[in-house]
Amino acid sequence: MPxxxxxxxxxxxxxxxxAAMFRRDGYDAVSVADLCRETGLAMQxxxxxxxxxxGVYREALERxxxxxxxxxxxxxxxxxxxxxxxxxxxxxxxxxxxxxxxDGCLFTQAMSRGDRSDPEGPDVIARAFTGRVRKALNTxxxxxxxEGQLRPDCxxxxxxxxxxxxxFGVAVIGRGGMPASMIxxxxxxxxxxxxxxxx
Amino acid sequence: MPxxxxxxxxxxxxxxxxAAMFRRDGYDAVSVADLCRETGLAMQxxxxxxxxxxGVYREALERxxxxxxxxxxxxxxxxxxxxxxxxxxxxxxxxxxxxxxxDGCLFTQAMSRGDRSDPEGPDVIARAFTGRVRKALNTxxxxxxxEGQLRPDCxxxxxxxxxxxxxFGVAVIGRGGMPASMIxxxxxxxxxxxxxxxx
DNA sequence: TGATTTTTAGAGTTTTCGCTCTAAAATTTA
DNA sequence: TAAATTTTAGAGCGAAAACTCTAAAAATCA
Numbered sequence: 311m312p313x314x315x316x317x318x319x320x321x322x323x324x325x326x327x328x329a330a331m332f333r334r335d336g337y338d339a340v341s342v343a344d345l346c347r348e349t350g351l352a353m354q355x356x357x358x359x360x361x362x363x364x365g366v367y368r369e370a371l372e373r374x375x376x377x378x379x380x381x382x383x384x385x386x387x388x389x390x391x392x393x394x395x396x397x398x399x400x401x402x403x404x405x406x407x408x409x410x411x412x413d414g415c416l417f418t419q420a421m422s423r424g425d426r427s428d429p430e431g432p433d434v435i436a437r438a439f440t441g442r443v444r445k446a447l448n449t450x451x452x453x454x455x456x457e458g459q460l461r462p463d464c465x466x467x468x469x470x471x472x473x474x475x476x477x478f479g480v481a482v483i484g485r486g487g488m489p490a491s492m493i494x495x496x497x498x499x500x501x502x503x504x505x506x507x508x509x
Numbered sequence: 510m511p512x513x514x515x516x517x518x519x520x521x522x523x524x525x526x527x528a529a530m531f532r533r534d535g536y537d538a539v540s541v542a543d544l545c546r547e548t549g550l551a552m553q554x555x556x557x558x559x560x561x562x563x564g565v566y567r568e569a570l571e572r573x574x575x576x577x578x579x580x581x582x583x584x585x586x587x588x589x590x591x592x593x594x595x596x597x598x599x600x601x602x603x604x605x606x607x608x609x610x611x612d613g614c615l616f617t618q619a620m621s622r623g624d625r626s627d628p629e630g631p632d633v634i635a636r637a638f639t640g641r642v643r644k645a646l647n648t649x650x651x652x653x654x655x656e657g658q659l660r661p662d663c664x665x666x667x668x669x670x671x672x673x674x675x676x677f678g679v680a681v682i683g684r685g686g687m688p689a690s691m692i693x694x695x696x697x698x699x700x701x702x703x704x705x706x707x708x
Numbered sequence: 709t710g711a712t713t714t715t716t717a718g719a720g721t722t723t724t725c726g727c728t729c730t731a732a733a734a735t736t737t738a
Numbered sequence: 739t740a741a742a743t744t745t746t747a748g749a750g751c752g753a754a755a756a757c758t759c760t761a762a763a764a765a766t767c768a
Contacts, residue, residue, distance in 0.1 A: 339537060515743085
């Protein structure tokens with residue numbers, strides 16, 4: 311049993327706050343003082359628990375890659391109507407693109423790589439994140455095939471990758487404040503791809 | 510007529526070098542000393558011409574938005590076989606994604622917004638860049654319609670936006686070192702979309 | 709109670725960075 | 739030649755940042 315005063319703060323909450331800050335402003339623009347102010351931790355607590363600023367970044371990123379977009383994945387995997395779930399996922403892009411600065415937007419933080427001592431870190435996280443969504447899409451599409459919603463001979467992994475690529479593209483477009491019609495066209499293209507594979 | 514010793518260095522070359530540095534490492538991670546070393550300019554020359562670091566960034570970004578991907582746009586607009594030109598554009602993604610860290614990769618720098626005094630700057634550039642490619646794609650597709658390669662009733666702007674969204678997505682995927690099969694699937698989806706509209 | 713550990717507050721250290729200043733040499737036009 | 743301007747070199751300044759250190763209070767368990 312551990313002795314001594316127990317840790318008071320919620321690590322996950324601290325990491326989520328930190329991830330949001332890094333994602334919004336970039337690694338270099340977030341100072342340790344900023345982190346302390348927004349998380350409520352005293353500086354010593356932060357250094358005691360995370361070692362240094364790069365440690366906070368590393369753990370925040372790791373958690374982000376492990377948990378981001380969990381609601382969407384859960385929605386895909388738990389739905390009784392797999393095809394409708396995938397369609398809902400595609401339609402969700404439009405909402406996300408509007409508020410993309412704050413919500414589930416991977417590349418923003420993956421690009422703002424700070425910590426030059428571990429240049430591969432963000433990519434590893436990006437792959438983890440992508441892998442999770444990709445897998446969920448793929449299994450959901452296969453369920454749609456099994457339930458007779460999609461043609462048995464359709465290439466579910468090709469469809470999943472196409473949708474995921476479009477999703478990344480929409481995130482970029484939304485982030486840059488580009489015309490909404492571009493997003494509409496991309497969403498329509500995603501839905502079209504599903505229609506093509508319909509049984 | 511201007512008097513005095515003329516400027517020796519090539520501004521465009523300096524800006525291209527600076528843009529590459531900002532794109533690779535991000536605004537904050539590039540110091541003025543770095544800029545001087547890699548461009549060959551003495552510090553005073555840099556401050557004399559550009560005012561400050563943000564000025565270098567601003568002008569480099571502006572030039573990037575104005576000239577990036579010029580070769581691809583020229584290839585689209587000058588081709589005698591518009592459909593083949595668009596197909597070549599799509600196939601080019603694969604090459605770009607492999608070397609995406611250095612070449613024509615917009616979002617990397619658009620995300621590494623430094624200069625908090627002008628937070629909209631990168632977005633303006635991103636829109637300019639996107640607008641140019643988008644327009645070139647659209648006009649080339651309409652030429653394909655005019656020449657009877659694509660069906661007269663096809664929605665060229667929808668196709669252009671879909672291809673552009675896929676292109677952004679491929680850039681993200683390539684940048685993160687994700688599986689090559691994802692890129693292959695995205696390229697195939699782009700070519701498929703063109704096949705659908707074939708006359 | 710005593711040992712252990714976390715918590716907080718704040719001052720201090722070292723480094724880096726953006727930028728300025730000084731000052732002189734080089735290259736142009738009038 | 740004279741005026742104007744760019745060029746280079748290097749020292750230095752003020753601010754901010756990451757991180758450390760001191761020191762003491764609080765909360766747990768044996």
